[in-house]
Amino acid sequence: GENVEQHPSTLSVQEGDSAVIKCTYSDSASNYFPWYKQELGKRPQLIIDIRSNVGEKKDQRIAVTLNKTAKHFSLHITETQPEDSAVYFCAARGRSNDYKLSFGAGTTVTVRA
Amino acid sequence: ETGVTQTPRHLVMGMTNKKSLKCEQHLGHNAMYWYKQSAKKPLELMFVYNFKEQTENNSVPSRFSPECPNSSHLFLHLHTLQPEDSALYLCASTLIVGGGSNEQFFGPGTRLTVL
Numbered sequence: 295g296e297n298v299e300q301h302p303s304t305l306s307v308q309e310g311d312s313a314v315i316k317c318t319y320s321d322s323a324s325n326y327f328p329w330y331k332q333e334l335g336k337r338p339q340l341i342i343d344i345r346s347n348v349g350e351k352k353d354q355r356i357a358v359t360l361n362k363t364a365k366h367f368s369l370h371i372t373e374t375q376p377e378d379s380a381v382y383f384c385a386a387r388g389r390s391n392d393y394k395l396s397f398g399a400g401t402t403v404t405v406r407a
Numbered sequence: 408e409t410g411v412t413q414t415p416r417h418l419v420m421g422m423t424n425k426k427s428l429k430c431e432q433h434l435g436h437n438a439m440y441w442y443k444q445s446a447k448k449p450l451e452l453m454f455v456y457n458f459k460e461q462t463e464n465n466s467v468p469s470r471f472s473p474e475c476p477n478s479s480h481l482f483l484h485l486h487t488l489q490p491e492d493s494a495l496y497l498c499a500s501t502l503i504v505g506g507g508s509n510e511q512f513f514g515p516g517t518r519l520t521v522l
Binding site for chain 1: 438448455457497503511514516
């Protein structure tokens, strides 16, 4: 099955700086890559996603890039704010399993004021 | 609220107890999931129901028993659990549409503690 690895496990940034989280996946047939944000004590929520026919997608201060050849994708958060502090999970969906996601272990992001 | 609710939100049980977790979605979705979330580990997929049919059982111990009476409700029956089963149990749902994003919407979770 799909194996997703996520790095780093923790990330501390100064407010206003950028944060980058990287994930790799094993199944070259994977075609959908969402990112979820989970604030302390709350449920995971989708913040951005990308499909395999696109190399980059941006939504205000967050962006995701996908390199299919290298089988890795990254989340970029610019101009970080305290409310960006949370655990971020990457995930991948294999084409043959339209309803299953394989998740990374998560990155705990702390934005220092 | 995302339309996925879970009860109870917190549960403390002894190893000999029997309890059930409930999940309900009001989004018209056709697939529902149970995940186990433990500290510092990836979300672990436990069970998947697609149109009320169980399509996935990731080698979950038999002390966890899922039930999906209809496409809106999902239960997880618990019996003779172990302390290592203590975790946050998350329910999720999605609308399976071929080629679509199939975003999963999560419930708030049940924090389970097994004594």
